[in-house]
Amino acid sequence: MTRHIKVAAAQLGPIQKAEGRQSAVSRMIELLKEADAGGAKLVVFPELALTTFFPRYLIEDPDEIDSWFEREMPSAVTQPLFDQAKQRGIGFYLGYAELDNKNGETKHYNSSIIVAPDGNIVGKYRKVHLPGHKDYEPDYKYQHLEKRYFDVGNLGFPVWRVFGRVMGMCICNDRRWAETYRVMGLQGVEMVLLGYNTPWGNATHDEPMHLKMFHNHLSMQAGAYQNATWVVGTAKAGYEDGNGMIGGSCIIAPTGEIVAQALTEEDELVSYDCDMDLGKYLKQTTYDFERHRRIEHYGIIASQTGATPPPE
Ligand code: CDV
DSSP states (O other): OOSEEEEEEEEBOOOOTTOOHHHHHHHHHHHHHHHHHTTOSEEEOOTTTTSOOGGGSOOOOHHHHHTTSBSSSSOTTTHHHHHHHHHHTOEEEEEEEEEEEETTEEEEEEEEEEEOTTSOEEEEEEOOSOOSOSSOOTTSSSOOOHHHHOOOOSSOSOEEEETTEEEEEEEGGGGGOHHHHHHHHTTTOSEEEEEEOOBSSOSSOOOOHHHHHHHHHHHHHHHHHHTTOEEEEEEBOEEETTEEEOOOOEEEOTTSOEEEEOOSSSSEEEEEEEETTTTHHHHHTTTOHHHHOOGGGOGGGGTOSSOOOOOO
16 A cells, blocks of 8 residues: 655635636646646645635626536536546546536535546535625625535545545535544544635634634644644635635644645645655554543534533
8 A cells, every 4th residue: 555645735826706717727737737747646726726716705696606616527627637637647636616406406515526546536525614604794894605605515524545545525614623524533534635715804703814824724733633644735825806815735744743835825836745654653542542532421512513601
């Protein structure tokens, strides 16, 4: 089994609203070529990587909403990315807006896929923790309408064997939730792939700018360490039509340490040759789940959502 996998986080700079999918795909192909030249075998692209981060806009026309979604994958416009990756024997993670039409029922998901080096889609994930709000809020400084445009993912947090190793996926806001990583940790995950679009501004509250990047890394580093897994987090960064998004794409070791990090808010590739056995010692000691977990005390985690403090 492959002990080392060279993986690349392929950060994308801004995609302006008027920029077509074709241009985004061309930029991804350039990053893929760079990854190949550097010997990477797995490339992680951001959340909603084909378009601007459209949930910042209020869109009311259903046809216009659907125009931001993909009806098939690969589609005509993404096929060249699939072809290039297959030709080079590279696997990849891609985030996109998915329009699913089954049995006459239409659903909209914020999705990601893992594509194996042979070009086949081996896994699909649909975002579970949708942030933001459903209705346009005129008093908010920024709109974040993911709850309006997307249905809650219905696939849970599965893992898949890729390169003979156990890989999982999540998307953006999912990375802030311990449950995301632990559900995959309990399936022996060895590498979590995730893309994100994190605006510098919050819809509902103000906080110092530096906390944005701190919390971004804190949540991914904690998830990595507490489940002894690699985490590859890839941002879409920079200013999309004046709306700033943090970068900070990074590769995190099972020790919780960041081993590679993007320096810009532009298209940028960062890579690292990951020793996939590095997490083993933690999985056999501090995080030997079988020996140390006390599930008899964890019941409320899966049975209630809000916090209920004791009466005053
Ligand atoms: N795309 C996201 O899920 N963004 C959220 C913001 C809204 C907080 C994030 O967790 O980065």
